[in-house]
Amino acid sequence: MPRPPIPAHPYDVIVIGGGINGAAIARECACGGKRVLLLEQHDFGSGTSSRATRIIHGGLRYLEHGELALVRESLRERELLLRTKPSLVQPLRFTLAIPRHNNPFSLRSPLALRTGLAIYRAISGRRPDPAAAREDIASLERSLDSGQRWMLLDYEDAQCEFPERLIADWIIEAAAAGAIVRNHIEVLSVEVSNARATGVRTRDLLTGKESRFSATWIINATGPWADRVTAASNIATQRMIGGVRGSHIILPRFSGAPGSAVYTEAIDGRPFFVIPWNGQTLVGTTEVADNADPARTAPSSQEIDYLMRSFLRIFPNSGLSADDIIATYAGIRPLPYVGDSNANATTRKHFLHDHSDEGARGLISIIGGKLTTATSLAGECAKKIGLSSSGEPPAALVPQQPFSSAGAPLRFELTRAVHAVRHEFAVTLGDVLLRRLPVALSETWSESNMRDAAQQMGRTLSWSDLEIEKRIEDFVAEKDAFLIKPSGITLS
Numbered sequence: 228m229p230r231p232p233i234p235a236h237p238y239d240v241i242v243i244g245g246g247i248n249g250a251a252i253a254r255e256c257a258c259g260g261k262r263v264l265l266l267e268q269h270d271f272g273s274g275t276s277s278r279a280t281r282i283i284h285g286g287l288r289y290l291e292h293g294e295l296a297l298v299r300e301s302l303r304e305r306e307l308l309l310r311t312k313p314s315l316v317q318p319l320r321f322t323l324a325i326p327r328h329n330n331p332f333s334l335r336s337p338l339a340l341r342t343g344l345a346i347y348r349a350i351s352g353r354r355p356d357p358a359a360a361r362e363d364i365a366s367l368e369r370s371l372d373s374g375q376r377w378m379l380l381d382y383e384d385a386q387c388e389f390p391e392r393l394i395a396d397w398i399i400e401a402a403a404a405g406a407i408v409r410n411h412i413e414v415l416s417v418e419v420s421n422a423r424a425t426g427v428r429t430r431d432l433l434t435g436k437e438s439r440f441s442a443t444w445i446i447n448a449t450g451p452w453a454d455r456v457t458a459a460s461n462i463a464t465q466r467m468i469g470g471v472r473g474s475h476i477i478l479p480r481f482s483g484a485p486g487s488a489v490y491t492e493a494i495d496g497r498p499f500f501v502i503p504w505n506g507q508t509l510v511g512t513t514e515v516a517d518n519a520d521p522a523r524t525a526p527s528s529q530e531i532d533y534l535m536r537s538f539l540r541i542f543p544n545s546g547l548s549a550d551d552i553i554a555t556y557a558g559i560r561p562l563p564y565v566g567d568s569n570a571n572a573t574t575r576k577h578f579l580h581d582h583s584d585e586g587a588r589g590l591i592s593i594i595g596g597k598l599t600t601a602t603s604l605a606g607e608c609a610k611k612i613g614l615s616s617s618g619e620p621p622a623a624l625v626p627q628q629p630f631s632s633a634g635a636p637l638r639f640e641l642t643r644a645v646h647a648v649r650h651e652f653a654v655t656l657g658d659v660l661l662r663r664l665p666v667a668l669s670e671t672w673s674e675s676n677m678r679d680a681a682q683q684m685g686r687t688l689s690w691s692d693l694e695i696e697k698r699i700e701d702f703v704a705e706k707d708a709f710l711i712k713p714s715g716i717t718l719s
């Protein structure tokens with residue numbers, strides 16, 4: 228389906244990058260009446276935002292670092308998402324399982340943990356249903372390593388199983404409010420003239436066509452790519468991002484798995500999650516400095532070993548081994564660059580970097596941020612460019628569809644797939660199957676499902692046989708680069 232040309236008129240705001248932050252900013256600015264152009268080099272939500280642990284959380288562990296303001300902001304945002312996107316963001320019970328540290332001065336001593344959790348619950352105003360929490364704790368007690376004494380406590384946070392879909396909703400809402408949104412368009416550079424950012428030079432990665440667009444404000448919301456955009460534009464800025472890779476392994480559900488998510492310590496004492504996700508078990512994560520190409524990031528065999536051994540320490544009787552890993556994936560956290568410091572202690576706060584003093588007035592780079600706080604970040608960004616944000620997102624403009632795997636696994640439906648192409652800016656098979664629906668993230672998705680889906684879509688959308696084969700080939704390459712099946716892992 229040929230895409231309409233992008234109107235060449237000057238824009239108020241060009242947003243580069245269609246991850247959670249770019250989508251939220253485009254939506255906020257478009258709803259505030261600005262003329263917005265959002266450009267994404269690959270597909271909306273295909274970057275870091277689809278590589279996360281997928282929890283919408285206040286950040287219990289930020290309390291350990293004394294970041295109370297960040298906890299408050301995150302909890303407020305969590306409640307907003309639970310209220311405005313109930314089909315995508317749902318409450319999730321957590322059991323905190325910490326090996327007992329008897330040192331009363333330790334930040335993870337029973338006293339410190341109980342106090343921290345009491346503060347967290349008081350700010351958040353949420354606590355899981357006591358009966359369900361008791362059952363979670365009892366079930367976890369049965370499966371825990373008996374050679375270790377554990378402290379088990381309950382609390383509630385939330386989960387967005389498919390941030391890819393949340394982003395798609397926000398993109399659609401931005402477009403409904405008048406934004407022009409385009410994926411598969413790379414911004415080659417930001418153009419600067421007389422110390423002012425004036426526009427962007429772009430390449431359509433589907434057609435090769437190069438273009439220029441001008442705007443009053445340019446927002447560099449490219450997450451871990453942010454320094455690459457300023458470097459390509461010859462903007463003399465200090466390094467902004469200290470990339471930190473985080474990897475996950477996906478395991479099947481196992482007998483004796485608790486109903487809740489588990490927040491515990493990995494074998495080296497780092498925070499570690501075991502989460503029911505999409506009919507599977509999501510286990511993560513790691514923290515490894517990584518400033519290589521974010522598009523090519525992948526878990527190392529050491530990280531897979533670490534995650535699997537950490538999982539088996541808490542669930543020694545799960546019956547699972549490294550051979551059961553369904554897939555792994557990795558993403559780069561776009562944390563603020565702070566030299567060689569400990570990534571775990573680097574703040575998860577976001578920053579808006581104004582490039583005025585570096586000869587590029589009108590250009591703002593987004594540094595850091597979380598899925599959870601994208602709406603408040605967008606509000607701050609809108610304020611910075613002169614829009615007054617109400618702090619409340621616009622009412623949902625797209626019909627809410629159920630996207631939880633709590634019921635039956637997501638199924639391919641031709642009408643929804645075609646709708647995604649016609650009305651939700653999906654272009655490739657990956658855009659449809661990995662992000663709009665997103666059926667290809669489930670354990671049961673097979674090669675024959677993929678072929679069948681491609682054939683059905685091809686018939687309806689008039690793709691030739693050759694085109695169908697090419698689309699399948701591209702899909703397989705994309706899926707294999709994202710959801711990587713490890714082989715030959717022997718645990719150390």
Ligand SMILES: Cc1cc2nc3c(=O)[nH]c(=O)nc-3n(C[C@H](O)[C@H](O)[C@H](O)COP(=O)(O)OP(=O)(O)OC[C@H]3O[C@@H](n4cnc5c(N)ncnc54)[C@H](O)[C@@H]3O)c2cc1C
Pocket residue numbers: 243244245246247248249266267268269270271272273274275276277278279280281282283284412413414415448449450451452456471472473474512557558559560561593595596597598599600
């Ligand atoms: C392992 C891990 C676990 C995490 N877990 C959580 C969690 O559980 N909860 C939570 O709230 N947060 C979590 N986060 C943090 C959160 O996922 C990220 O901070 C957030 O997704 C960053 O979003 P973004 O929009 O800034 O970046 P991205 O999602 O990376 O989006 C940037 C986009 O810019 C595009 N782009 C780059 N260069 C160009 C260009 N030249 N032209 C056009 N487009 C371009 C990219 O293709 C990409 O889509 C986690 C992060 C990681 C890595």
